[in-house]
Amino acid sequence: MILKPDDAARLAEMVAGALAEGAPLEIVGGGTKRGLGRPMQTRATLDLSGLAGVTLYEPDELVLSAHAGTRLADIEAAVAAQGQMLAFEPPDLGPLWGAAVGAQTIGGVLATNLAGPRRIKAGAARDHFLGAEAVGGRGEAFKAGGRVVKNVTGYDLCKLFAGSHGTLVALHGVTLKVMPMPEKTRTVLLLGLEPAAAVAALAAALGSAHEVSGAAHLPASLARRSAVDLVARAGAAVTAVRVEGPGPSVAVRCAALREQLGRGAEAAELHSMRSLALWREVRDVASLLPDVTAALWRVSVAPSDGPAVAAAVAARAPTEVLFDWGGGLLWLAVPGTGDAGAAIVRAAVDAVGGHATLVRADAAVRAVVPPFHPQPAALAALSRRVKDQFDPRRILNPGRMAADL
């Protein structure tokens, strides 16, 4: 059964109905990320895509409100028309699971707390999520947060809902912080570096006063797949450092970064469209790691630990890796057979501290291997108590994140 509310009151009624019946709901917006997390068995799908549209946009207050089922592409077009953007650079990961490009909704982006390369400078989705209107697992409609960029009134429940994968509430209205789009973007490329040297160079760039907003490393096999000619033809690994801002400033900072980092390595520079294209590839991953039969892991560690974690996995399984966030975010493509590399990847991550998410694998694998990193007992119990409070009957995306959430 598909339930598709067209306003908040009906949404609340549908959730209350599911509560009365004890009937679990799978919540979908664009449905692009259904392959993320544990497979669920639900009697009904709650489709929020009918709750769409921007309801408030005040560019000079830096805020935008929209119904949660609004397509991200529509929001990005509306803010771009005013020279603004969602600074956390939300990735379009749908194609990793075979979904169409550009189909995701803002509710889905927030529920999964995704962020692109600019995460290191501007924060994640959670950092731009100012206000929420939602229906919890008790069938009650409520709001949290506000419609201004600075607010500490009460608990910051928006943070809790960001990244909760629809297991606590069904979002129907959201307010976001928007930021001005930078006037210019350029990228300094360093060629031929090994991962450890690349991550050291990225750390130097991020530790400089040049306000770097992207720091990625593509080993040679990934660089070759880029649609950006200068990257694809490099014939070597490509380390990329992005600088954004007013024109004169970007030019000066790029020159300074080339001077600082370029010694001992061949360097090049991408301007405007080429720079935008490369960072879109890094953000969305699929074109750089195109093998759809591979299992895909998303690993977050301290940046300086990134190369060692990647090497530890590669030593035990055929691996391709994309480094983002200065080395702190690893996208690992490994064979999808067996446990999809879970034992190897999680051992490597646990050795240094961090987490590994199994982003893509067969449903049969995800039913056995926890896609989200297992937590220590006290933390898992605390998370369970939070779930108990917001969704005591387990009707909202039950089991999506963990068996008992």
Next chain:
Amino acid sequence: MKMPEPDAGTLARRDAIVAALAAIVPGGVIDRPDAMRVYETDALTAYRQMPLVVVLPETTEQVAAVLRWCHAHKVKVVPRGAGTSLSGGALPLADGVLLGMAKFNRVLRIDAADRVAVVQPGVTNLGISQAVAHLGFYYAPDPSSQIACTIGGNVAENSGGVHCLKYGLTTNNVLGVELVLITGEVVRLGGRHLDAEGYDLLGVVVGSEGLLGVVTEVTVRILPKPASARAVLIGFATSEAAGDCVAAIIAAGIIPGGMEMMDRPAIHAAEDFVHAGYPRDVEALLIVELDGPPAEVDHLIGSVEAIARAKGAVMQRVSADEAERLTFWAGRKAAFPAVGRISPDYFCMDGTIPRRRLPEVLTAMREMETRHGLRVANVFHAGDGNLHPLILYDANRPGELERAEAFGADILRLCVAVGGVLTGEHGVGVEKRDLMGTMFSDVDLAHQQRLKCAFDPDGLLNPGKVFPTLHRCAELGRLHVSGGKLPFPDLPRF
């Protein structure tokens, strides 16, 4: 403002409680009234209360043991950092243990390559920046009390500062904490990596005002110091023109490092105090600071000057050097003590409003001055709409404190009415607790309190703060399953 009635049983057991805590933290318990006196208030000095007893642990294990004991014996706990809260967040309870975290004052780890610092919660905000300065880094959030306030208190209050429009609040700059739950269990939330998956409990612990747990270690993001910074003073004949200028700067795609506004009474008080060179003949003064690479700062200063001219600025001065930039800021940073010189007492409010509503809010505040018979001076984080009206009063005059409280409540109700919020960076505490209902419905508040139930179902941590009424978790947990009459009979049913 009323605090919960002290529990007579707890008061009667005081000697036993003191003895039990002394066994857990030898030499770290203060129970003599004269020695406890310094803990009876925080920076919201209008409210005072002696605690039951003060305990100053030094290790996570001691904090865990104190909380485990208090949980087992149902004794309330009020956590405290440096006691600089402007909302009464650290106000003691007569029947509560005051848990002072001042001894957790060590920087544990500085990691320039990963741009993080790991510190104990009693390290001051400025202390973090000083500890990483030799590496060219700093910690971005900079509340005015940064010399004294601690990072643990910043985490509890989600503190801001003049730079948070560009660099974010505490929540955007903390990567992880070690947290002791009321049961004595120790959990680590986040870490040196970004966006720890699972529920973002770090995100709710930041800004939870000591109601969810006690933080014993904090991992913060540190940033490279900007290569340069320059500030412009811009004077306007009306607050409307100043507000228009702020909107136009942001609409032009410029996010200044800081953008502050002061009204005439605040300008005069600050100028009389520190002689920063502020003009006395303007109604509104902006300080706009641009930071970053020199090429960018120079470029943007030119843009800001042009915008200000177009918006009718009656004076503009760009800082010629670092000394002059600091002088520009000296007046603003001393605004609170400057107001303290012209009035025996003042209440600092902290509402945030959509910036475009500023002129009507200022006009309404002038009317309230007449109605309440008290004066107000305004300083304003203009970029993000965070208003700090300073209500001047004299606590020694009978009735003035109550009038100041009523005036403050009127201002905050107005902030909410125009689409804003009760507090932008100081926290709810006891000060705005009874106004929560103007912003949130009972159902909204019930959902917030259910989070509290997941962490502290007995309500032992910092009770009497944030929520006007603490519902029992058993009552909040009851499910209301609808049956019978349904508003939408056309909906498909299972």
